[in-house]
């Protein structure tokens with residue numbers, strides 16, 4: 535009997551090592567990685583610059599403490615603040631923790647305004663993590679059931695729908711923030727319209743709410759911009775990051791700007807591991823490699839290629855309802871549940887994922903090549919055709 539807690543339905547495979555876009559299982563079979571450990575392995579596997587930077591950092595010092603100065607953390611906060619046009623950064627170790635920081639920040643901001651029970655507008659189909667506050671903010675009953683009582687102070691509205699949001703908030707004086715993913719990931723790769731994000735910005739300014747973007751999955755170059763909201767030309771007051779930031783070394787971040795700046799004071803929040811020298815070295819190197827290898831352009835170009843080829847190859851397939859996404863966040867929505875495709879893909883040497891029951895999700899590394907892309911499209915289209923024909 536396994537001594538692991540039974541929290542995951544695991545696929546019957548384990549990997550010994552990786553190289554670029556490929557992972558190798560214990561028997562030596564290779565798999566094209568179109569998932570990147572769920573948008574984590576930004577640079578693919580074993581990128582030489584990342585391996586070198588991490589190894590060198592390990593040989594210097596891994597962890598000190600936030601009781602002391604951490605020069606690499608300062609450097610990483612400078613870099614992230616400049617890429618995002620934001621003021622301050624708090625480091626933690628995961629996406630859920632980054633969102634916990636955002637939620638706490640919003641409540642503290644609300645209390646500062648004299649609001650005793652501040653509320654945050656959150657979206658349907660959203661995903662913000664598995665801690666009690668973040669699962670309460672999440673718009674998916676499956677994540678919440680069994681963990682009631684949920685944390686209060688969240689008001690749910692439909693995603694990408696400003697009119698309903700404004701109507702819901704009408705007459706309420708307890709709202710202090712809006713929390714939204716610019717591209718919903720777990721919810722099925724749903725891209726918010728730019729006009730929606732712009733209108734949210736204007737509404738938040740008018741009402742003095744914090745605009746909080748959860749960029750845990752869509753941030754760090756994946757959409758072709760550093761952050762998924764940047765194509766809309768708006769800046770949030772709070773932004774959470776994690777997944778792709780450390781290329782597999784756990785690190786999360788909560789950034790603040792504008793009216794959110796200066797909300798946390800010493801003693802309000804903290805993390806033992808958050809932003810330790812090893813994690814910061816991994817993140818700084820990830821950002822440098824994205825810049826030096828022009829991986830944002832690659833994400834855009836290869837993402838467009840994958841979508842265009844998928845559209846061409848799957849044209850006329852009645853079971854395919856939509857092919858969507860931006861950059862290397864790609865969703866193929868079928869008209870029926872298709873979780874079974876994941877294991878069929880595995881047998882065919884492809885690592886893909888299905889989310890929201892019916893959406894095949896592709897999140898390849900940002901340095902995925904055109905050759906990898908064509909291999910992926912060929913494999914995925916054959917699987918989808920076979921799957922639909924067999925039903």
Ligand SMILES: *Cc1c(COP(=O)(O)O)cnc(C)c1O
Nearest residue numbers: 628629630661662663719750751
């Ligand atoms: C994965 C994810 C999270 C949670 O991140 P963890 O590191 O698993 O805690 C939060 N928000 C979004 C948008 C995510 O995709």
